[in-house]
Amino acid sequence: MPLPEKSLIKALRRAARGGRGAGVVRGIGDDCAVLKIGASEEILVTTDFSLEWIHFRREWHPPESVGHRCLARGLSDIAAMGGEPLAAFLSLALPAELPQTWVDGFMQGFLRLAKRFKVPLAGGDTAQSPTGVLADIIVLGRVPRGRALLRSGAKPGDQIYVTGLLGHSEASLEALQREGTRNRRPKLKDEYFFPEPRIKVGRFLREKRLASAAIDTSDGLSTDLSHICEESGVGAVVHAHAIPRTSGITLEQALHGGEDYQLVFTSPRQTKVPRNVAGVKITQIGEIVKGSRMVLEKDGIRTRVEARGWEHFSG
Amino acid sequence: MPLPEKSLIKALRRAARGGRGAGVVRGIGDDCAVLKIGASEEILVTTDFSLEWIHFRREWHPPESVGHRCLARGLSDIAAMGGEPLAAFLSLALPAELPQTWVDGFMQGFLRLAKRFKVPLAGGDTAQSPTGVLADIIVLGRVPRGRALLRSGAKPGDQIYVTGLLGHSEASLEALQREGTRNRRPKLKDEYFFPEPRIKVGRFLREKRLASAAIDTSDGLSTDLSHICEESGVGAVVHAHAIPRTSGITLEQALHGGEDYQLVFTSPRQTKVPRNVAGVKITQIGEIVKGSRMVLEKDGIRTRVEARGWEHFSG
Numbered sequence: 001m002p003l004p005e006k007s008l009i010k011a012l013r014r015a016a017r018g019g020r021g022a023g024v025v026r027g028i029g030d031d032c033a034v035l036k037i038g039a040s041e042e043i044l045v046t047t048d049f050s051l052e053w054i055h056f057r058r059e060w061h062p063p064e065s066v067g068h069r070c071l072a073r074g075l076s077d078i079a080a081m082g083g084e085p086l087a088a089f090l091s092l093a094l095p096a097e098l099p100q101t102w103v104d105g106f107m108q109g110f111l112r113l114a115k116r117f118k119v120p121l122a123g124g125d126t127a128q129s130p131t132g133v134l135a136d137i138i139v140l141g142r143v144p145r146g147r148a149l150l151r152s153g154a155k156p157g158d159q160i161y162v163t164g165l166l167g168h169s170e171a172s173l174e175a176l177q178r179e180g181t182r183n184r185r186p187k188l189k190d191e192y193f194f195p196e197p198r199i200k201v202g203r204f205l206r207e208k209r210l211a212s213a214a215i216d217t218s219d220g221l222s223t224d225l226s227h228i229c230e231e232s233g234v235g236a237v238v239h240a241h242a243i244p245r246t247s248g249i250t251l252e253q254a255l256h257g258g259e260d261y262q263l264v265f266t267s268p269r270q271t272k273v274p275r276n277v278a279g280v281k282i283t284q285i286g287e288i289v290k291g292s293r294m295v296l297e298k299d300g301i302r303t304r305v306e307a308r309g310w311e312h313f314s315g
Numbered sequence: 316m317p318l319p320e321k322s323l324i325k326a327l328r329r330a331a332r333g334g335r336g337a338g339v340v341r342g343i344g345d346d347c348a349v350l351k352i353g354a355s356e357e358i359l360v361t362t363d364f365s366l367e368w369i370h371f372r373r374e375w376h377p378p379e380s381v382g383h384r385c386l387a388r389g390l391s392d393i394a395a396m397g398g399e400p401l402a403a404f405l406s407l408a409l410p411a412e413l414p415q416t417w418v419d420g421f422m423q424g425f426l427r428l429a430k431r432f433k434v435p436l437a438g439g440d441t442a443q444s445p446t447g448v449l450a451d452i453i454v455l456g457r458v459p460r461g462r463a464l465l466r467s468g469a470k471p472g473d474q475i476y477v478t479g480l481l482g483h484s485e486a487s488l489e490a491l492q493r494e495g496t497r498n499r500r501p502k503l504k505d506e507y508f509f510p511e512p513r514i515k516v517g518r519f520l521r522e523k524r525l526a527s528a529a530i531d532t533s534d535g536l537s538t539d540l541s542h543i544c545e546e547s548g549v550g551a552v553v554h555a556h557a558i559p560r561t562s563g564i565t566l567e568q569a570l571h572g573g574e575d576y577q578l579v580f581t582s583p584r585q586t587k588v589p590r591n592v593a594g595v596k597i598t599q600i601g602e603i604v605k606g607s608r609m610v611l612e613k614d615g616i617r618t619r620v621e622a623r624g625w626e627h628f629s630g
Contacts (some may be wrong), residue, residue, distance in 0.1 A: 042350065
């Protein structure tokens with residue numbers, strides 16, 4: 001059985017050294033990390049794979065984007081629960097022939113996002129990969145006891161809201177599949193390559209008690225809203241014209257495309273929801289109704305919507 | 316991007332449904348799991364890959380063994396910190412052509428061990444694998460505040476102890492490499508295919524305050540003892556004749572072979588350490604000394620020992 005590169009391990013340890021957070025009693029360097037939370041808090045846990053050929057391609061995604069998106073997937077789940085990120089853990093398996101510059105780029109993208117959200121990298125695992133880059137991100141968060149935003153609290157009459165714009169990631173992915181990277185130079189501002197987890201919005205919704213249910217749109221609006229409907233035992237009506245998207249993005253892309261990392265949430269009708277939270281636009285796109293069906297209303301005609309995005313075991 | 320099998324996700328959800336633990340406020344079915352611990356406790360976190368061709372082979376290891384060993388790797392790290400397992404999370408990527416019977420066997424081995432240690436499966440991730448079975452196990456544990464068994468507490472004069480017998484896994488692996496599964500039918504009692512995490516021993520050491528430092532031997536005695544030496548800033552003398560091994564196991568195998576999942580720990584000289592804890596033999600194998608070198612004493616001759624097992628990023 002092959003021995004993982006000592007140089008990689010050392011680079012990771014070095015990279016992680018600065019990352020002591022308030023909640024990390026002991027980080028890298030023991031059998032387990034040791035974390036603490038406040039006496040009146042609960043722990044949030046989420047894990048997400050980032051697998052080469054499945055979730056990204058080395059010829060499409062620069063290493064900084066792969067590292068950023070790897071962590072963003074975990075942070076977005078913490079945001080959807082209204083939590084504060086506590087610590088990240090990275091299990092990373094690399095193929096023997098991978099250039100060191102790729103690993104450096106990956107860690108740079110990962111750690112830049114970690115620093116912005118003050119998330120220490122507190123541990124993980126390394127291994128040689130049988131093929132391709134294999135990453136699994138684990139993010140722990142904390143939330144006041146009983147106050148996590150769940151998928152299960154939506155009630156008939158609640159309004160449905162979404163943050164930011166939808167469909168951009170799906171459109172970007174389709175462009176990459178069609179044209180490769182020819183017409184597309186990734187810039188730091190590009191929200192497909194460097195999506196912004198909605199931590200501040202999630203925290204605001206939780207603190208102000210605005211949301212009856214919430215989820216992130218990592219799997220696509222139709223799939224993620226269907227999870228709220230399932231877990232809450234309700235149906236939903238979505239107004240096609242209201243779904244926020246930039247010009248050039250189709251309704252199909254905005255409705256079913258994944259990896260946007262926006263939040264979808266529901267609020268009781270009488271709740272005043274700001275149109276903008278922490279610089280992010282909030283748009284009402286529909287209502288929760290009785291039953292179990294998701295319906296799209298377009299030009300006065302209602303059609304049933306099926307979940308057509310990703311399906312996950314859990315967050 | 317391919318959609319993971321809905322049937323697998325449903326099977327995992329079903330398998331996990333029974334697994335509500337006292338610490339799990341909310342398990343599978345939301346963006347994150349929600350866990351709680353006592354006000355005077357700290358959280359332990361460990362992640363470990365189990366990758367096909369790197370950590371196991373489908374032609375050598377029956378699926379029940381792969382599932383068992385996957386979870387055992389995480390539980391062994393919790394044991395080495397003297398912790399109580401709180402919840403497990405499984406990220407599992409499967410190749411499209413994998414038979415359902417293999418997945419069922421894997422989950423059976425995993426859940427049988429989880430049930431024995433009362434560890435709920437509280438979440439994770441699923442994906443299609445680009446190649447081979449890829450698993451990442453995350454185990455959270457809890458421990459009274461400030462009481463985790465660390466690698467860093469060993470002092471010159473402390474005695475070094477090990478649980479059980481060493482080298483068996485290395486010998487088994489070498490036999491598999493040499494002969495395949497011809498002469499080796501895995502039975503439930505075989506400690507290579509179904510290693511026993513030393514949770515009870517770790518808990519006993521912590522409760523009775525017997526250990527100044529501890530680690531598990533997942534990477535091999537020489538490597539793991541070297542971690543205690545590094546983190547504690549000490550050296551060690553190991554008596555070759557004292558290393559516990561069954562007949563047929565070489566000194567080399569016992570000293571450097573990994574995956575035994577025993578505990579190595581140190582205790583101050585005046586501390587009375589039982590010869591048996593929870594049915595597991597405890598053997599003194601050497602002493603902690605000043606300096607930074609690990610030395611093997613055999614027939615009166617001392618030679619320097621190099622760490623020659625696995626090297627991990629973290630536990």
